[in-house]
Amino acid sequence: MKRDIIIIGAGIMGLTTAYELLKAGRKVTIIDENDITDSTSFGNAGLLSAFDKGPLANPGIVFNTLKLMIKGESPVNIHPTLDTKIYKWLWKFVNSANKDRLKRTLALFEKYGHISNDAYEKMQNIDGLDLDFQRRGMLSVFTEQKSYDKKLLDYAIKNDDVFEIIEKNKIKEFIPCITNDVKGAIHFKRNTHFDPKRTMLELKRYLKENGAEFILNERISHIKYSDSKIESISSALNTYEADTYVISTGYQTLLADKVNQNLVMTPAKGYSITFKMPKELQPVTSTLFSDLFIVMTPRRDDVRITSKLEIGSTNHQIVKKQIESIKENFKKYTVPFIMEDIVEWTGFRPLTPNDMPLIGRDEKYKNLIYGMGLGWLGMTFGPALASILKDLIVNDLENKNSDDILLFSGFYQGKY
Numbered sequence: 127m128k129r130d131i132i133i134i135g136a137g138i139m140g141l142t143t144a145y146e147l148l149k150a151g152r153k154v155t156i157i158d159e160n161d162i163t164d165s166t167s168f169g170n171a172g173l174l175s176a177f178d179k180g181p182l183a184n185p186g187i188v189f190n191t192l193k194l195m196i197k198g199e200s201p202v203n204i205h206p207t208l209d210t211k212i213y214k215w216l217w218k219f220v221n222s223a224n225k226d227r228l229k230r231t232l233a234l235f236e237k238y239g240h241i242s243n244d245a246y247e248k249m250q251n252i253d254g255l256d257l258d259f260q261r262r263g264m265l266s267v268f269t270e271q272k273s274y275d276k277k278l279l280d281y282a283i284k285n286d287d288v289f290e291i292i293e294k295n296k297i298k299e300f301i302p303c304i305t306n307d308v309k310g311a312i313h314f315k316r317n318t319h320f321d322p323k324r325t326m327l328e329l330k331r332y333l334k335e336n337g338a339e340f341i342l343n344e345r346i347s348h349i350k351y352s353d354s355k356i357e358s359i360s361s362a363l364n365t366y367e368a369d370t371y372v373i374s375t376g377y378q379t380l381l382a383d384k385v386n387q388n389l390v391m392t393p394a395k396g397y398s399i400t401f402k403m404p405k406e407l408q409p410v411t412s413t414l415f416s417d418l419f420i421v422m423t424p425r426r427d428d429v430r431i432t433s434k435l436e437i438g439s440t441n442h443q444i445v446k447k448q449i450e451s452i453k454e455n456f457k458k459y460t461v462p463f464i465m466e467d468i469v470e471w472t473g474f475r476p477l478t479p480n481d482m483p484l485i486g487r488d489e490k491y492k493n494l495i496y497g498m499g500l501g502w503l504g505m506t507f508g509p510a511l512a513s514i515l516k517d518l519i520v521n522d523l524e525n526k527n528s529d530d531i532l533l534f535s536g537f538y539q540g541k542y
């Protein structure tokens with residue numbers, strides 16, 4: 127039986143692409159090696175932060191991170207490896223982190239951030255998906271005077287629709303558990319947040335109810351191709367044929383490697399700790415502890431903190447030392463309270479060197495589409511990217527006919 131569209135990988139990229147394609151009247155089959163309960167798209171912070179939060183490839187980060195790494199205090203680490211791919215990635219990353227590129231990236235983030243926010247809101251308000259999506263902005267809290275002063279220079283001209291500088295004695299109104307040791311805070315009003323696990327489960331439910339086919343617990347390991355197209359894909363158990371194939375396998379590049387597509391991408395390991403805390407101490411909105419690289423998001427029944435970015439690590443273990451170091455940093459700036467029902471988690475960001483996703487049609491195998499490289503902001507841009515892929519598939523476009531692909535895809539960023 128030949129299928130219409132097969133999507134391999136059911137993270138946020140795969141599920142939002144399926145959602146868009148179903149809405150466009152197409153038939154979708156989603157294959158995943160697991161059962162859609164615990165990918166990177168589940169355990170992340172759920173902060174949808176396209177606005178006023180610098181990209182990873184920004185000039186300040188390279189310098190500050192190197193400084194902290196030398197002191198052994200950095201939340202960002204690079205795992206030494208013999209794999210030369212990582213050095214290519216690092217080279218591109220350092221070259222991408224310049225002021226011109228930063229301006230361009232921020233503008234693209236704004237454009238696609240609005241599209242994603244509106245899409246999530248529609249899923250919640252019109253299709254009835256319970257995402258716990260909240261438009262309450264993001265509080266950026268600074269624990270270092272120097273970085274706060276520097277940030278204030280960027281936000282010297284008042285713009286009440288976009289941000290508000292929060293006086294020190296008012297920070298507790300946003301995050302009651304904070305101590306007086308923080309230096310200051312800015313409330314960025316356009317960012318949003320949601321519960322990623324809830325979102326993924328709701329998307330899965332909606333897709334099932336609306337006719338998507340799910341094939342779970344099957345790892346696709348082979349691709350059969352002719353000169354110009356993919357003929358079939360196979361797991362150890364079955365072979366599947368379709369008119370169009372979408373690869374959205376997160377940080378795993380095995381299938382792209384099979385068609386000789388050398389994606390410049392690296393796994394970047396991170397952690398989350400989810401727990402219950404006294405209601406009166408919970409933050410009102412998502413909070414970025416800017417200098418600590420910690421995000422805290424309130425959810426309906428609990429809160430989550432996330433941190434760490436270990437470049438090149440593929441170790442699936444939860445390393446206790448890392449969890450303890452996150453807690454230790456967090457506790458330096460919060461009043462004592464008991465974390466209850468703690469759930470620790472680790473996952474891998476599919477990180478590109480320039481914050482651009484690797485999306486688009488394969489130049490050789492025309493029925494193959496990539497939805498890869500969503501990076502550290504994959505939840506933020508999932509629906510916007512899915513809509514771009516849907517246009518490509520439904521209108522049978524080549525990459526050169528899609529302004530969005532040319533603008534936003536990492537395949538078209540010149541030397542960056």
Ligand SMILES: Cc1cc2nc3c(=O)[nH]c(=O)nc-3n(C[C@H](O)[C@H](O)[C@H](O)COP(=O)(O)OP(=O)(O)OC[C@H]3O[C@@H](n4cnc5c(N)ncnc54)[C@H](O)[C@@H]3O)c2cc1C
Pocket residue numbers: 134135136137138139140157158159160162165166167168169170171172173174175344345346347374375376377378380381394395396397398421432433472473474475476497498499500501502503504505506507
């Ligand atoms: C600690 C942490 C915090 C984060 N916080 C945020 C945040 O606040 N905001 C934000 O926007 N983003 C955040 N991110 C990033 C975001 O989570 C990712 O960008 C996003 O989840 C990636 O989605 P994906 O669909 O590409 O991959 P995944 O969610 O990894 O999904 C890929 C799927 O493909 C399947 N798969 C892989 N290979 C195969 C195969 N061969 N056959 C079949 N199935 C396969 C896997 O089982 C998996 O289900 C965070 C990430 C981390 C780690």
